[in-house]
Amino acid sequence: MPQIKEILVSSNPWWKEEFGSGFKDREVYKDIEKYMPLPQIIAITGLRRVGKTSLMYKMVEDGIAQSTDPKNVVYFPFDEAIAGDIRQVLKEYEELMGVDIGKGHYLLLLDEIQKLDGWENQLKAVYDRYKGSLKIIISGSESLFIRKMSKETLAGRIFEFKVDTLSFSEFVSFRSFNPKPVGLHEKELKKLFDEFSRSMGFPELVDVTDRAIIRKYVRESIIDKIMYKDIPGLFKVEDPAILDSLLNIISEDPGQIIELNSLATELKVSRHTIASYLSYLERSFLIRKLYNYSTNRRKVERKLKRYYPAMISVDLLFRDDDHSKSRVFEWQMVTQLKAEFFWRDPSKNEVDIVMPGNPPVPIEVKYGKLDTSGLSAFMRKFNVGKGYIISREKEESITVDGKKVTAVPAFKFLLDTHKARLTLRK
Secondary structure (H helix, E strand, O other): OOOHHHHHHHHOHHHOOOOOOOOOOOHHHHHHHOOOOOOOEEEEEEOOOOOHHHHHHHHHHHHHHOOOOHHHEEEEEOOOOOOOOHHHHHHHHHHHHOOOOOOOOEEEEEEOHHHOOOHHHHHHHHHHHHOOOEEEEEEEOOOOOOOHHHHHHOOOOEEEEEEOOOOHHHHHHHOOOOOOOHHHOHHHHHHHHHHHHHHOOOHHHOOOOOHHHHHHHHHHHHHHHHHHHHHHHHOOOOOHHHHHHHHHHHHHOOOEEEOHHHHHHHHOOOHHHHHHHHHHHHHOOOEEEEEEOOOOHHHHHHOOEEEEEOOOOHHHHOOOOHHHHHHHHHHHHHHHOOOOEEEEOOOOOEEOEEEOOOOOEEEEEEOOOOOOHHHHHHHHHHOOOEEEEEEOOOOEEEEEOOEEEEEEEHHHHHHOHHHHHHHHOO
16 A cells, blocks of 8 residues: 555656646636635546546646746645545645744645545635635535535635536547538538547547447546446445446436336346435436426426436447437437526427526427427427527527527537527527
8 A cells, every 4th residue: 555655656647747737728727817816625527437537637737837936836636545534644645844844835736636535624624724825626426515524614715616528628638639610611510429439528538439448447447437436425325236237227328218117127236226226327427307397396306307427338439320319419419518407398209408598498409300299398488589500410490389499500500609608698
């Protein structure tokens, strides 16, 4: 088992030599930067392998560039199996460097902190003691604030930022492709969008196209570690195999409406177990839950929910039939737009995504033929004048019952997300 001092020396190369993070721009980093000058702790959460550690290395690089002494920047990963706590890490650092953290300005980055028992109280004590001299950054592979205690212990002392998988714009940047002007590169961008789907937005899969490698990466680097290590460490899971089966059901059929009683009967467990396991998967960022849109919040909670996986089935991802491609396309847009609502009425009129607002914005996702029936029903019911179709490549304006429906290719929409979202809210 490595000792704290050994980990400190091996994990902080900038103490001995010049350091470059090799960071590729992430949209979330612009949000985080604004909070760096404030005294509060910054917490970076998100699914495994989405690039949280890379963000921390970027903070190291920027801190040094902004005149922080490299030896005053301390990174410590808790993914190493060690006995100890945060105070011991700081004590070992002070002895190693011959410094007093209470005197001066220091940057402390603690990676995978959720693996440290009682991290919340330890962090609170360190923050309160060294406030003003120590800026603290922490990361966790799931939401660090699943437990109510965590929120209460650190209330007022912390800002949380969730790191998602890559956006399409980030993926294009990672591939070192300049997409402007978009009209000049439509052919290339359509191809890149297909490749983007197969990466599932993971930085380490940006240049990988082999099905076997993608399957092994997703299974062993992400799913198995969360299912059999992270979740059981946070919750009481009596049967991890059932948890795995539940995730597989959602991954192979993204966007299905889950009926708890039916699924409980299928998996031969209680309804309560299904509800609890779905909650565990959602809190660990493995699935996304969409509510059936209503202007009545009570009805929203009572209605059936639709579930999408963070990572779609690799077999589905590589199928060539239009139905499978359509399912993948829908999953991708729900994920990219961070959707929270869909809509379905008793007559089974449906809209894939509803962005809440006044008025709400209905969005249909269509891989092939454009269909406005669901949008039309929604716009009539909620007295909405505009609807949108995100297509694979079609671009046109359609008038339905005096209401306007705008179809836009996904790659165009996602390359100008800010403008597009402003448009949707008009």
